[in-house]
Ligand SMILES: Nc1ncnc2c1ncn2[C@@H]1O[C@H](COP(=O)(O)OP(=O)(O)O)[C@@H](O)[C@H]1O
């Protein structure tokens with residue numbers, strides 16, 4: 011019988027629930043735990059710029075000695091000077107290059123197409139002096155805010171070069187609004203820099219009136235970036251509709267760019283906007299792939315004159331983060347954390363040879379970052395339930411499909427039992443186990459007269475399952491791709 015790390019209660023009764031209550035409670039929203047861009051879990055005290063701030067990040071500054079010209083020259087010449095991590099200035103420069111609040115001054119990689127589409131849209135509006143709306147969506151950490159801020163700068167530069175009036179610009183983060191209607195206050199205040207607001211009408215009504223009459227309409231175009239729009243979508247759909255409607259008035263001068271994290275929300279509010287005749291153009295930011303994450307990190311590190319990471323370490327981080335969420339914020343957090351692990355070990359050693367951040371340091375950082383409540387709960391399950399999760403991970407790992415049936419899942423489970431030589435439980439008990447896993451939020455079970463035809467959907471990220479069993483030989487075997 012194989013030795014198991016976390017399945018002590020499982021053998022006698024595979025259906026026993028051993029997840030602690032607190033873990034169960036935390037599991038109600040497992041996706042959030044998996045993909046949330048919570049940088050606070052890293053040792054760095056810095057906060058993410060995500061909440062409440064738009065467009066005021068730091069600009070990347072390298073160590074005083076680094077010059078970009080020399081740096082690009084270095085890229086051609088193979089030999090780079092060695093990093094001295096004991097030099098506080100160098101260590102600081104490394105951490106800064108990896109900090110989420112640091113904006114790469116040399117432009118963004120991997121978001122050319124998205125930026126181009128948004129820029130073309132804005133140029134079109136400015137050229138034709140027409141209002142318009144655009145909806146940008148994508149998961150957290152996919153570079154939406156950063157890209158839109160860059161586009162905002164590009165629009166101003168382009169208009170200037172073309173000798174056109176540069177549009178006014180206003181960025182609003184919806185999370186900083188005291189209430190949803192305040193958004194109209196902000197837009198109005200931007201348009202009425204000199205004029206006084208009229209007391210009787212609400213800010214929305216004033217905007218509507220202003221955009222309905224040629225005499226009162228502003229002459230300059232106004233580019234309004236509404237970031238973290240999820241807040242409006244979920245809180246007050248009417249405000250959202252009124253906001254987009256502002257671009258449909260005859261004399262409106264608003265170029266509205268709404269930015270939201272949730273992609274599925276588009277399906278819920280776009281049809282309504284379409285029926286109101288103001289469907290925005292949609293630009294979707296897809297999650298970063300492994301190669302993109304790796305390119306972005308390397309690009310950010312170009313301001314440094316030296317190599318900081320072993321290539322394998324960066325590759326490992328990119329692969330892990332891409333598999334989990336493709337969230338750049340998470341990738342940067344993990345890299346910073348790996349530097350801190352390296353730094354801590356350096357302080358303990360008297361070794362004169364400094365070295366670089368290695369695969370091992372990255373492994374520690376990744377373990378810290380991905381060890382979530384979900385992983386903890388998986389580790390507390392009885393063995394057979396853990397094996398069912400492995401069967402689920404195997405089913406969904408290599409395909410885009412997100413549902414299977416209980417019958418198919420049972421086949422995959424039996425295959426795992428066969429390959430690990432563990433006696434499988436019968437169908438009834440298997441179905442009970444799945445119900446327990448469903449109650450705990452790991453999976454969702456559909457309804458059907460026949461048990462085997464019940465639909466099964468994984469409710470957590472499959473990478474959490476693979477991550478939970480990393481380093482456990484028995485479960486590594488369970489997670490080998492099915493052979494049928
Ligand atoms: N293409 C990129 N190049 C460099 N850094 C990036 C890139 N995309 C994202 N980042 C980093 O990740 C952080 C999160 O990006 P952000 O634009 O705020 O994501 P979103 O708005 O989609 O949640 C940024 O602050 C930036 O540091």
Ligand SMILES: [Mg+2]
Nearest residue numbers: 060154155237
């Ligand atoms: Mg954002």
